[in-house]
Amino acid sequence: MRIVDYSLLSTTFPESRILRMPKRKEVIVPGEIYHVYNKSAGSENIFSSTYDVNQALRRIRYFKFLRRMKYVDFVGTKENFEVKLLVHDSFEHDKPLIEIYSHSIMPNHYHFVLKELISNGLTSFISNFQKSFARLYNAKNNRIGVAFQGRFKVKHIVSTEQLIHVVRYVHLNPVTAHMFEFSKLSGSERASYKEYLNLQENKITDTEFILKQFSNIKSFIDFHKNQVDYQRKLASIKKLL
Numbered sequence: 001m002r003i004v005d006y007s008l009l010s011t012t013f014p015e016s017r018i019l020r021m022p023k024r025k026e027v028i029v030p031g032e033i034y035h036v037y038n039k040s041a042g043s044e045n046i047f048s049s050t051y052d053v054n055q056a057l058r059r060i061r062y063f064k065f066l067r068r069m070k071y072v073d074f075v076g077t078k079e080n081f082e083v084k085l086l087v088h089d090s091f092e093h094d095k096p097l098i099e100i101y102s103h104s105i106m107p108n109h110y111h112f113v114l115k116e117l118i119s120n121g122l123t124s125f126i127s128n129f130q131k132s133f134a135r136l137y138n139a140k141n142n143r144i145g146v147a148f149q150g151r152f153k154v155k156h157i158v159s160t161e162q163l164i165h166v167v168r169y170v171h172l173n174p175v176t177a178h179m180f181e182f183s184k185l186s187g188s189e190r191a192s193y194k195e196y197l198n199l200q201e202n203k204i205t206d207t208e209f210i211l212k213q214f215s216n217i218k219s220f221i222d223f224h225k226n227q228v229d230y231q232r233k234l235a236s237i238k239k240l241l
Contacts, residue, residue, distance in 0.1 A: 026154045028122050033101070035166050036112045036126060038152040045107040046137050046147055053105050053189050056133055060103065061085060061204050063128040065094040066121075071132050082202050097121030100205045102167040104174060104191040111170040113157070126152050164213050168224050169231065176231045182224070196220065 028034065040046045047053055058081055062071055075081060099115040116122040134147035157163050171193040175182050179190070186194050192205040197217065214220040 026156070028116055028120075028154060030116050030119055030121070033113065033115045033157040033163060034122065035155040035157060035170070036114060036122065036152055037109060038126075038130070039109040039149050041146050041149055043108045044147075046133070047105050047110070048107050050189065052137075055136055056105050056110070056129075057189065057204065059129050059132050060100070061202070063125050063132065064098055064100060064204070065096055066118075066124075067094055071128075086202070097125045100192070101163070101210060102170045102192045102205060104170050106173055106177065106190065111173060113163070113167050113170055122154075160213065164210060164223070167210055168227060171224060172228060172231050175228055176235050178232070182228050185224075193224070 047056055058075075059071065062074065062085065067074070074084075077084075096117055098117055098121050101113040101115070102111075103113070104111045112126075114122065114125075130148045130152075137147050138144055155166075157166055171185070171191045172182075174180060174188060174190045175185055180188065185191060186197055186199055188194065192207075194200050195203045195205050196207045196211065211217070211220060214223065
């Protein structure tokens with residue numbers, strides 16, 4: 001069963017402000033949901049520190065909207081980023097390019113589960129996010145060149161059942177990689193899992209639709225917890241292959 005909000009398809013936006021990229025084999029359609037991921041160039045640990053992860057999250061929060069100003073201009077003052085962003089969203093009415101259902105920021109790659117809301121919105125979001133973070137990473141490490149591998153990867157999600165399983169897969173990435181145990185996931189900035197438990201203000205993700213698929217929050221937690229060992233075993237087998 002496809003999850004499509006057809007009311008979004010007729011909305012018009014100033015497309016001249018949306019970044020245009022070369023065509024790709026995957027057809028990305030407004031109203032459809034996708035698993036999007038990419039790895040750093042040379043498998044460098046570009047998201048290694050808490051600072052790096054927080055900088056990535058700031059850019060995710062910013063670039064999910066069709067902005068009227070550049071990120072560097074927006075953060076150019078000393079005002080608190082989150083407060084300024086809330087005011088900016090409320091009064092300047094920037095339009096969302098995508099809706100995010102889950103994300104994880106691993107040391108050398110990222111995952112998103114998201115819905116494209118307007119044509120080319122997904123590509124614009126990912127491109128802006130990658131380029132902005134690459135500039136930060138290069139400046140901080142006195143390097144030049146790309147920070148991410150080629151084109152990002154896209155997998156179309158075609159049913160609600162598939163959606164909730166991919167959301168779980170993305171959330172469990174840090175646990176699967178043995179970065180920490182499942183009990184620590186709710187306190188980690190690396191995944192949007194904590195947002196589903198209402199443990200973070202200024203959410204990046206839309207948690208409502210996924211949570212409606214579960215009878216209560218305990219069943220949502222158990223859905224994740226019961227998959228940890230299996231997902232770790234699959235990851236080990238994948239390495240052997």
